[in-house]
Amino acid sequence: MSCTQTVIDYAFRAIGFGARALPKSDITLCEQVVLIGSGLLWNIYFAAVALVLGFFAAAAIAFARNSSNGFVWRPAAMFIFLIRGSPLFIQFFIVYELFVLLPRIGWDLNFGFVEITIETRWLTRAWMGALITLFLNTTAYTAQIFYGALRTVPKGEIEAALAIGMSQKQINRRIIKPKMISLAWESYTNEAIFLLHATALVFFSSFPAWRQQGDSLYYASYFADKTFNPFVAYPIIAGYFICLTLIVIVLFSWLNKRMNPHLRYQ
Incomplete structure (x- = not known):
């Protein structure tokens, strides 16, 4: 089989398109490169979706953590502490076991005029269960980063905004939030890289690969065996992963320059 045919057969196998059978003998370098690259699509999916959702959730939790209301900041602080205090590998197992305890056929919600069944079986599959675990993990770490940035927003800028008559809503939107993201961006870049690398742990978690549609480490382990x-x-x-890390660094550096044009030539 030519390398071109291998690309056609296996480039998107990890997401259900292409040949079903994996090569079992006379495995070529091209087959390994293509199939491992195919599995990498799942790693990119886990990292990208968890980062995007976690970014907004972390911002909300950071503001809650910075609140003076004990009923608001205490739950936020406890969430951050529990996630940051436990290993990600253990979190995968805990979340999986919690999802296994849910009814396999789902929950029936009867509204009188209509009955809706909420499926829960898909929560134990890697594409959703592992994603939820990574989302919770990056949310906690990013929330702590944003909280630290919130605490260092210059008070003088806020006082100046109040002096010219800006409302608290305008101050949050135009000063505090942009300044928080700007101050936190370098540390957040490290979190994005960490999360990308952490997607490799999905292979070792309890979440199964459906129909051999695993991530990159799934195929790498298969070929090694x-x-x-x-x-x-x-x-x-x-x-x-080194190439993806370089892409993340370049992308986040470009975004940092857009947010901080005064640092463009430093």
């Missing part, structure tokens, strides 16, 4: 040579598959996945 079949070829009895881990020094090909694992360097390939490492190379992929």
Whole structure:
């Protein structure tokens, strides 16, 4: 089989398109590169969706943590402490076991005129269950980053805004939130890189790969077992992650320059 045919057959196998059967003998370097790259689509999915959702959730929790109301900041502080205080690997198992306890056939909600069944089986699959775990993890870490940035927003800028008659809503929208993100961005970039690398742990979690549609480490482990040579598959996945890390650094640096034009030439 030519490398071109391998790309056609396996480039999108991890998401359900292409040949169903995995190569079992005479495995080529091209097959390993293509299939591991196919699995990388799941790692990108986990990282991208968790980061986007976690960004907004973390901002809300950071403001709650900064509140003077004990009924608001205490739950936020407890959430941050529990997630940051426990290993991500353990969080995967805890979340999976909690989802397993849910009724497999779902919950029936009877509204009188209509009955709706909420499916829960999909929560134990990697594409959703693992995503929820990563979302909770990055939300807690990012919330702590944003909270630290909130505490360092210059008081003089807020006082100046009050002096010219700006409302608290305008101050939050035009001064506090932009300044918080600007101050936190470098640390948030590190969190984005960490989360990208943490997606490799999905393979070791309890969440199963559906129909052999696993992530990059799923295929790398498969090839290492079949070829009895881990020094090909694992360097390939490492190379992929290094390239993705470079993309994250470039993208976040570009966004940082857009938010802080005065740092463009420093």
